[in-house]
Amino acid sequence: MNAAQATIDLDDAEGLLAADREGLLRAASMGGAQVRAVAAALDEGALDSVLGDRPRTIIWVAGRGTAETAGTLLAATSGGSAAAPIVIAAEAPPWIGALDVLILAGDDPGDPALVGAAASGVRRGARVVVAAPYEGPLRDATAGRAAVIDPRLPVVGEFALCRYLAVGLAALQSADPRLSVDLAALADELDAEALRNSAGREVFTNPAKALVERMTRRRVVLAGDNVATLTLARHGCSVLLRVAQQVVAAAGLADALSALHVGAGSGFVDVGEALFHDEEIDGPIADRLRVLTLTLGAERAVVASRVAAFDDIDIVGAEDVPDLLESRPTSAVSPRAEQQLAVLRWRRFICGWYGDNWLKR
Numbered sequence: 001m002n003a004a005q006a007t008i009d010l011d012d013a014e015g016l017l018a019a020d021r022e023g024l025l026r027a028a029s030m031g032g033a034q035v036r037a038v039a040a041a042l043d044e045g046a047l048d049s050v051l052g053d054r055p056r057t058i059i060w061v062a063g064r065g066t067a068e069t070a071g072t073l074l075a076a077t078s079g080g081s082a083a084a085p086i087v088i089a090a091e092a093p094p095w096i097g098a099l100d101v102l103i104l105a106g107d108d109p110g111d112p113a114l115v116g117a118a119a120s121g122v123r124r125g126a127r128v129v130v131a132a133p134y135e136g137p138l139r140d141a142t143a144g145r146a147a148v149i150d151p152r153l154p155v156v157g158e159f160a161l162c163r164y165l166a167v168g169l170a171a172l173q174s175a176d177p178r179l180s181v182d183l184a185a186l187a188d189e190l191d192a193e194a195l196r197n198s199a200g201r202e203v204f205t206n207p208a209k210a211l212v213e214r215m216t217r218r219r220v221v222l223a224g225d226n227v228a229t230l231t232l233a234r235h236g237c238s239v240l241l242r243v244a245q246q247v248v249a250a251a252g253l254a255d256a257l258s259a260l261h262v263g264a265g266s267g268f269v270d271v272g273e274a275l276f277h278d279e280e281i282d283g284p285i286a287d288r289l290r291v292l293t294l295t296l297g298a299e300r301a302v303v304a305s306r307v308a309a310f311d312d313i314d315i316v317g318a319e320d321v322p323d324l325l326e327s328r329p330t331s332a333v334s335p336r337a338e339q340q341l342a343v344l345r346w347r348r349f350i351c352g353w354y355g356d357n358w359l360k361r
Helices: 003-007 013-019 024-028 031-043 065-078 112-123 136-142 161-175 183-196 207-215 227-244 253-263 271-275 297-307 337-360
Strands: 058-061 086-089 101-105 127-131 218-224 249-252 288-295 313-317
Touching: 031 161, 031 183, 058 065, 058 112, 058 161, 065 086, 065 101, 065 161, 065 227, 065 337, 101 112, 101 161, 112 127, 112 136, 127 136, 127 161, 161 183, 161 337, 183 337, 207 218, 207 288, 207 337, 218 227, 218 253, 227 249, 227 288, 227 337, 249 253, 253 288, 253 297, 253 313, 288 297, 297 313, 313 337
Parallel strands: 058 086, 058 101, 101 127, 218 249, 218 288, 288 313
Antiparallel strands: none
16 A cells, blocks of 8 residues: 555545446455355255265365465365365376365366366266366366356456355365354355445444555555465465555564564664654655454464564454444354455455555545
């Protein structure tokens, strides 16, 4: 975010919506609808062929992009509780066989990696799940011998993370009935997050707009303290680059804390200096570093204790909702990890969208 942004009113809903010439905000708000579409396909029996004995391994094949991110998040959040190990691969491994479940995720039915993996999985008798458009070479390679959950609501790649997560969770539940997944609850939470971050909500009740204000005139680092949150941080950086044309770094929390620790002797601005700085007298102030640490509810206390001594680091969790206009029931149990990650991903996209359209005004 640059200095010009400081003169723009984020509470100008009409101006923000007028700047959304490509309809990105509406497309992003379809996350809940995508999850419901997957739930409907599951209810219709789309994954009945996956039911059976406990698999030896669950293999997630995705070449790149959002599909690969979704697989990594699934492995990080569900790998410890799944009945079989979750393997993330760019192509079908040579040892695949009838005891395995193969999930093919992507947005290109002509992707050679997906088509080759589909052919290998079918030939070797694996239970194949297609989470991609079922047409062209991919359909020919499986010849009707795969469970298919193709996208019913077409969206571009950066908006498809929730759909991939929903398909992965549904497939895990089908392969291991002990993993109960409430896709309806996930869809409801995504819809609620879309409402909380709508252009008409003021900054003090809007988590995404609040993030934009924290990032204004700062060099920003998105940090994570485990595989899931670090993966989401990297995905957030790609979203900010693609949507808002903003370059943001992703790092492990330990690396970010180290940078803040040595920053005082490396040109970072002191808090007191920034407080009393007058740009007309002292000239432009150097951009300070702001670290946004993505965290899950279960690890929040540990992360908070690690960052307590630093002023330029904020903890960002799915449950950080300044909802003064709503009365929400409190619960001692945090939502499932994948639900928190999906909510944080949505908030990160909307933050990037607001930042981008802030610049366009």
